[in-house]
Amino acid sequence: xxxxxxxxxxxxxxxxxLRLGALPDSGGLHHQYWRLLTFGFxxxxxxxxxxxxxxxxxxxxxxxxxxxAWRVILIFFAASVASGVGIFLKxxxxxxxxxxxxxxxxxxxxxxxxxxxxxRARSASRPARAGLLLVLCVGLAYSLLPGVSMVGHVIGxxxxxxxxxxxxxxxxxxxPDFEDKVGGRR
Numbered sequence: 001x002x003x004x005x006x007x008x009x010x011x012x013x014x015x016x017x018l019r020l021g022a023l024p025d026s027g028g029l030h031h032q033y034w035r036l037l038t039f040g041f042x043x044x045x046x047x048x049x050x051x052x053x054x055x056x057x058x059x060x061x062x063x064x065x066x067x068x069a070w071r072v073i074l075i076f077f078a079a080s081v082a083s084g085v086g087i088f089l090k091x092x093x094x095x096x097x098x099x100x101x102x103x104x105x106x107x108x109x110x111x112x113x114x115x116x117x118x119x120r121a122r123s124a125s126r127p128a129r130a131g132l133l134l135v136l137c138v139g140l141a142y143s144l145l146p147g148v149s150m151v152g153h154v155i156g157x158x159x160x161x162x163x164x165x166x167x168x169x170x171x172x173x174x175x176p177d178f179e180d181k182v183g184g185r186r
Contacts, residue, residue, distance in 0.1 A: 051142070082156070
């Protein structure tokens with residue numbers, strides 16, 4: 001999708017991002033509820049997509065190995081859409097100019113799920129737990145920057161954590177987990 005954005009000169013261009021499915025920060029969806037899904041596939045610039053991919057690389061494998069691939073997808077979509085709903089409701093109360101885009105809510109959902117699953121596992125290493133906590137702290141600090149949606153990130157975290165609490169962890173006998181790599185065990 002970012003290639004489409006580049007081709008249409010949409011990154012950093014609110015009108016271009018709106019044409020592709022961004023959430024308007026004015027608070028008006030005009031019955032275009034599909035934007036609650038599509039905004040998560042758009043990104044404002046290259047740094048934005050790189051940070052989301054980094055979160056996917058860090059949290060995705062942990063959740064996949066502990067809960068399965070389909071749950072990674074479920075958590076991502078649920079957290080992303082919930083994030084969009086939260087951002088929309090925020091802008092209903094406090095409309096502003098601009099648009100909201102990005103997979104960050106879904107990625108923060110995966111990060112929360114990874115944290116829940118790793119802290120719940122007796123076999124998880126301290127470095128893995130510390131690494132994920134560090135990523136969480138850096139992500140929340142980044143969320144304080146202007147133009148970044150703290151609401152979207154926090155809602156993504158909450159949804160990811162709630163879904164992970166409902167997951168029965170599957171066996172990790174299928175291969176090394178993230179914490180095995182971080183902790184030095186092979």
